[in-house]
Amino acid sequence: MIHFSQVHKVYPNGHEALKRITFRLDDTEIAFLTGHSGAGKSTLLRLITLTERPTRGQIVVNDKNLTKLPRSKIPYLRRDVGVVFQDHKLLYDRTVFDNVGLPLVVSGIGHRDTARRVRAALDKVGLLNRENVYPITLSGGEQQRVGIARAVVNRPRLLLADEPTGNLDPELADEIMDLFLQFNQHGVTVLIATHDRRHIDRLRKRVLLLKDAELIRDSA
């Protein structure tokens, strides 16, 4: 599903964000990507959706070699990968329904199909009754669940999460993590970046540990 080999990322200002990263995440696997802040977790996730390009090395996602993927094909890569952001990245001038439906609108899916799939996604995250409210009226945990619903509404085979529980209290954070586990049990490959040891210890899944831009431990 994801295959990194000898990936380097150097920013134009000379900062080395990732060095010699090599790992493989197979279909239906779940893994935590961890390390101190600034270790390169976010950069690694950004490479998978080609928000950034690697300086060297090869990345294969969903059997697509990203090194050779032209700019015009990037949107189609992103449609196959659901991403959950720490700051939710919701549109606050649109309802929960419209936020979750955005990936379907963007993909040109018809209105009726959109409504059905948005409700299914909201149902999975337990927000079915909130579809007509604006995100600003929701709590942080609920907003993050809207973000998750949006990430899965396209039924992607790969789900990425960048510090999805960063701003939540422990109880809500556990609920969010359990949601990711559920998706994984339904066959979705999941990669979660987090610096919170608590989840790692509690859930006992594969861990990729980054330190100073290098992958120093892979528990698999």
Next chain:
Amino acid sequence: MTNYLLRHLQVLFFSFGQLVRTPLSSALGISVLGIALALPCGLYVLVTNAKSISLQWQGRPQVSLFLNLEITDAQTRALVEQIKKYTEVSEVKYVPAHAALEEFKALSGFGDALEAIGGNPLPSVLIVKPTEDASTPIALQHLVEKLHDSDKVDLAQLDLEWVQRLHAMIRLSQRGVILLAVLLGLAVVVIISNTIRLAIFNRRDEIEIISLIGGTEAFIQRPFLYAGWILGVLGALFALMLVSLSLWLMSGPIEDLAKLYGSNFELKGLGVRPAALLVVIAGTLGWVASRITVGLHLDRLYST
């Protein structure tokens, strides 16, 4: 296909809605565009009207032949018949000396002075109108020489110079209008570009999110392209309103003025085709301006 059209319509209404949401800045932008577009349009209308005046009053040049004072009526008639046979000539008008005197008395106000002179100091005049083919400056020159050749003609005067000057001035102003139109067209591009830049800035979060969840560049561009197009079209419509309003305000006084010159000249508007052309051009300029601006901005969102 219907789905595709429907989506485009949705985006069009969405873009329109975005403009309506910020009525003040939209109105300001459209006013500036309208004024910028109205200037070349107004000048175009003026030049077109000037051209029609020159055609109406002096469509073709004419040659005035002042005849020798001594020739008889019979000789004059023979001369008229002779000139009429020239292939270059389409019409000859004979103004006998006594008619010329009556006209002069009536128009100049020197009637009493003329009474005092006694007798008629004015010659008979033949007004010769050349055919269209013979109206080029060189052909006219030949015709004048040919007409002057007769010893019955004292003076052959070509009323051409002022026509040539007028035509030259009209050509100059037409060139000026084109230059001004190009400059103000550029201004339109800059104005719309700036408006779109602000719109992009206001919706940068939305643009970023759409790009992150797999929106294509075309999808992101579309509402801005429509917005640019709408701005251009509304600006053009506003310009047409301004021009019509100005024409309406000016038409009364101009007709009065024309009447004083004994003409039934009427101020002509821009015309349907030029107006439609203005709307199309302004819409296209808006689209292009928006396209350039959004293109520059999108480079940031997609790694290359």
